Amino acid sequence: MQKLTIGTRGSVLALWQANHIKNLLETQYPTLLVELKIVKTKGDKILDVPLAKIGGKGLFTKELEMLLLDGSIDLAVHSLKDVPVDFVEGLGLAAITRREDVRDSFLSFKYESLESLQRGARVGTTSLRRVMQINALREDLDCQSLRGNVQTRLQRLENGEFDAIILAQAGVNRLELKGIPYIRPLEFMIPAMGQAALGIECREDSECVEILNFLNDKNAVFETHCERAFVRALNGGCQVPIGINASYQEGSLKVRAILGLPDGSEILKESLESEVASIKDCEYIGITLAESFLKQGAKVILEKAQNWQF
Structure with missing residues (x-):
């Protein structure tokens, strides 16, 4: 070729x-x-x-x-x-x-962190997954839909349309974003499948x-096959409130997952760790975790979430 x-x-x-x-x-x-x-x-x-x-x-x-x-x-x-x-x-x-930083990131020109935002502060994001986890932490914030490329979103933040926005830290790193006083990775937030x-x-x-x-990259292949198997087993797509992150190291796969309603009123959250030696092992872990969520009513929650107004 x-x-x-x-x-x-x-x-x-x-x-x-x-x-x-x-x-x-x-x-x-x-x-x-x-x-x-x-x-x-x-x-x-x-x-x-x-x-x-x-x-x-x-x-x-x-x-x-x-x-x-x-x-x-x-x-x-x-x-x-x-x-x-x-x-x-x-x-x-x-x-x-190979993955970049898998975390989500808080960006603001005025506020140091998500915790320091005033009641009713406007937070921009495209993701129901992020909205769900923000609302579970701080239901007093006003999460609003924010579309467009990274530059458009940053411009709207700088113009004062939003008090803060949430982006993937991987994109922040890859574009080497500068000039924003406060950029804070969100440790509590579980990323999307395949993020970074x-x-x-x-x-x-x-x-x-x-x-x-x-x-x-072996680590990324193992991790993302687990994550994608989890979402597939739940019949979830890219735009439903599901977070799943697997981390592979020295033969061990650690997985944490979350799903729920965007307002944070109903949430299922679970984690597990297992020894793995192949892609099939990783997919099995993802499917096993999904089955646990389904037994706890995940299907009904996701059906509600798909009709959510945001």
């Missing part, structure tokens, strides 16, 4: 991610020509509606997947947390990269599968 075309969304963060993979490929294969093709997805076009209202499977991936299938691009670089747990036939993940990893998607019959193999 002499040339590869990477499909990517056009935001600054998406382009950083695509160029990061481009650079790694060119370093690994010096004779390989790699180019980018920018694609605007449904999630990028509809910015005046909360994600949960339009959050069907493939919100940020469908258009890229169509180009993969027709051969217009060879691979697509995604934030793994945006990738649905079920793939279009013929497509799959060829690589899952990049997922590289391609056709299952493509030469890219072998070419991209060097990008796989």
Whole structure:
């Protein structure tokens, strides 16, 4: 293979991610020509509606997947947390990269922390998962939907439309955001499945599968397979209030998970630790944890959450 075309969304963060993979490929294969093709997805076009209202499977991936299938691009670089747990036939993940910081992050120009916000302070986020966990901690805050790319969100924060916003710490780090007085990782908040990893998607019959193999990180692969198995077993998507984070180290997998209603009134939360030696072991742990949640009424809670107004 002499040339590869990477499909990517056009935001600054998406382009950083695509160029990061481009650079790694060119370093690994010096004779390989790699180019980018920018694609605007449904999630990028509809910015005046909360994600949960339009959050069907493939919100940020469908258009890229169509180009993969027709051969217009060879691979697509995604934030793994945006990738649905079920793939279009013929497509799959060829690589899952080493994770950045998995935590969510508090950003504000005026307030040092979530705890220091005044009653009724406006907190911007796209995620019902984050809203749920914020409301469980501080139900007096006003969580509001905040769409757009990172730069748009920061501008609205600086303009005073919000007292604080919540972003993924991975994006903060990758873009090396500066000029914001208060940036605080949120230790209490359980991240989304796949958060801080990049997922590289391609056709299952493509030469890219072998070419991209060097990008796989064992820890990230083990962790995210557990997380995605948990969400799949719950029949949850990217835009429902589910948090799941697995951490693999020296043969041991630690997992913590949460789901509930966005107002924090009903929440299930659990954690476990187990020895693992394979991807199947990790997926089994995710499924086992999901079954425990289902026995506690998770299905009813998630059905309520899907109809939530935000």
